[in-house]
Amino acid sequence: MTFVVPFDGAPRTVAALERAREFADALGEDLLVVSVIPQNNAAYARERGWLAAGEPFDMATVVTALREQVADIAPDAAFEYESCSRSVTANRIAKPVRKIAKRNGADMVFVGSDSAGRLTTTASSVGNRIATDSSYDVVLVRSK
Template identity: 45%
Template sequence: MTFVVPFDGSELAEAALVRAVEYASVLDEEVVAVSVVPERKRYAREKGWIGEDESYDVDAVVGRLRDQVQALAPDATFEYERIREFPPESKLAGHIERLALEHDPSVVFLGSDNVGRVVTPLTSVGVHIAADESYDVFVVRQPEPPKVDAIEPHPEFYGREDSA
């Protein structure tokens, strides 16, 4: 089985990837980061992948996402899918989930600050991914070291200025 991490380059996605790596090292699991990259500028701007007046180079964004994954999880696999449209969150989640299911995940590690709350925004991709019952979901809400004694904290991630 495999730990899968939907990865968009955000701080919480990084935290989820790091947590997956921490657990994988103890449980001897593989880690796969999956990204769906719409070819629309609006989405890229909303994700912070490009600035307001910046042109959108999809290949460059994919390269940056791959580099982020490799920096935090050198042994992880990175897979992505380019899509032409800027779909609603539920369709985007469907693309992510399909990529995840290709790896028969035992656990999907989600970086989200709103999955599982009583009031959940309908625009959350995580809500749709967490709804699938074919795998367990580990929600990472904060970029902080694990609180499980048997899990060794990632050596570089938690000391960075842009985390926690």
């Protein structure tokens, strides 16, 4: 089995990665973390803590920051990233995650949610778009 976790460092994605790591460790399965990075969008990267205030956009810096954060939470996880256009939409984030999940034969995708139990789909939800693919199960993880 392969477990996939979309990850941007937000508390909801940290919670999803922690839960997926627990499952992967308990079951002896592979864990793949996927980050989607909008190209040349320094404001987006700063909002997520990938870049320091005033630091210019640099893809290598962003990838290193994400890779280190993932390694702190799940040292045995594989890490992949995909870039997307500068303009951020839920579909531009979800589409590469779905593609990577399929390419790696994902059995489960762990999606962090701030609204689990209240509302699981919204117009801007990345999780909703990831859940549309029936080739894998989706685990909705509540953020702590």
